Amino acid sequence: MADVDVDKQREATASIRGYLYQLDAALLEILNSDIDDQIVIEGIEDFDRYSAEEITYCQVKYYAGKDLTNSVLRDPLYKLFQHFLGLDENARKNRKYSLYGFYADIKISTDPLTVERFKEIMEVGEYIPDAAGVKRLHKKSLLDDAVAADEVIEAFCQVFRIQLSSEFFEHRSSVIATVKRVQGISLLEAEGFHYPRAFDFIASMATKADHNDRTTTRRALQEHLKGTQAVHRRWLLREKDASEYGKYMRQLYFAPNNSAGVVRTFIIDVSTMKDSATICDQLREIARKWSSAKSKTTPNNERYAPFVVLRHSSADLISQVKNELFDTGTDFVDGFPYNGSAFRAEHLNAAQTKERQIALRFADNTDQLLQAVEIIGRKLCHFYDFFFESPLVLEVPGAKSRMVSIPVDDIATIKKII
Structure with missing residues (x-):
């Protein structure tokens, strides 16, 4: 077989794997939700869950080659905070935010945030030349342009969490195991029939332009999967x-x-x-x-x-x-x-x-x-x-x-x- 030249700088494997990971995470959320909780794929965030009690916004990150540091956490955290900040006080009461994903290594604490810790993450260091041309470190914060009182930051910290997950294939195995549990089937059926059909259901939904067409429930997913066992058994009967x-x-x-x-x-x-x-x-x-x-x-x-x-x-x-x-x-x-x-x-x-x-x-x-x-x-x-x-x-x-x-x-x- 001839060698294939690949431009490593343009290789899209990591991006594709990250998107597949996101779809698996959304599928896992649907499977673990109450039967009629609404899950919006590509909603405000990568997926949003609407239950009777609360609304949860979730960003999904898959960084197999990158450590979780303050700088990696900063942008997604700030984006979630900006959404919270834009809500009125009553709307904030039933909102939750989640950063879900996998990183090569964890270099920072993932304990619940405090106001001081949040502000520390928001700080950005920048080297700026002085009058003599010497570059000196200047610190600024993403919060400099935001009107955010400490009590608002504290309220956000109380409803935000980091969910550390597993690497790509281990994570997919956990999704398949959840399909097995929820559907009450064997691992063979889950891996060979139910999971591929469920993943296709989510992937097709993610391409829809209208957010209403990207909204589903565990009930809808299970309805979609109803015929899967029968197809599998029809094949077994033939073989x-x-x-x-x-x-x-x-x-x-x-x-x-x-x-x-x-x-x-x-x-x-x-x-x-x-x-x-x-x-x-x-x-x-x-x-x-x-x-x-x-x-x-x-x-x-x-x-x-x-x-x-x-x-x-x-x-x-x-x-x-x-x-x-x-x-x-x-x-x-x-x-x-x-x-x-x-x-x-x-x-x-x-x-x-x-x-x-x-x-x-x-x-x-x-x-x-x-x-x-x-x-x-x-x-x-x-x-x-x-x-x-x-x-x-x-x-x-x-x-x-x-x-x-x-x-x-x-x-x-x-x-x-x-």
Whole structure:
């Protein structure tokens, strides 16, 4: 390979890396914010966070080849102070300012600022020739042209902080780890699928001219990421054989043996199915694995039975499935306690006991399911969406609910997964 000539003075690597670092920092802020806090990319500062209590302005710096000194801190600190100084007294009360970044070395204290320390940082030394031509050091301050009382400087110091972060690749790893935690996924999924899609979401937003188009929330980001898991699993389904795929999914989502305290819902796409016997075979396996119906030792107050929904099913197919389950001795409840009854969510939540061995809770559609789940309290809820073509779009209730979309090419694959 031929040598490539590079002008080191014009090489843009540091600038590009600094901008990527800034986008990673903004993504980390979104992931760690409350669900509806607004984050503005390239707002007043590199990113601004608007919460119910306060507004935070953040500058991001990535100086892998530069130490943090007074002179390096001076300009960004002064810019943040100028913004604070321009606000009226009431507006200053809920403002915060942050300098976030990485430096080759830290040569100064990063403790909270005092008025004296702030003034020291603002001082600039300049060598000016005297009448005899001898250069002498003269000190001036960036504050010389600003009308800033000590109490205003003190108020600013109280709301300013320096956040020292890690070098580029370590910082990116921490962002990916946060994606993993917030999305409740594996590291492989976070690194290979969710993080690239999230970064693209932020990078595309940063190019918009209108600040409204550069404003987002954690809720919006998570909506954007909803389809990512399904795409990943569709790829896995294609690349792996059924047994290997089933084992992988089982390890991810169905390894725990103890289901007590967890409400599980199995939503099964039956759009290509006409055979009720095959469907019942899967439902009986779900009941065997994820219901305590046949347990002789589980106390009544700790018993559990999963909800099931047949998605894209006709009323006739649902009726056939219910009849076959009943005829083969699988005890289940639906939301209809008697012939002609209106749907009753409380009946779908009838208690399983040693005497009443309810194995399944059968909802005819997702509307019935959501009504039933809403009245169960604060339990952790897992929704498993087994689909053929497209994942289910469902607004799951509560912060403790979790939706997992799993593609299958054959309904029999479900037994291999669960």
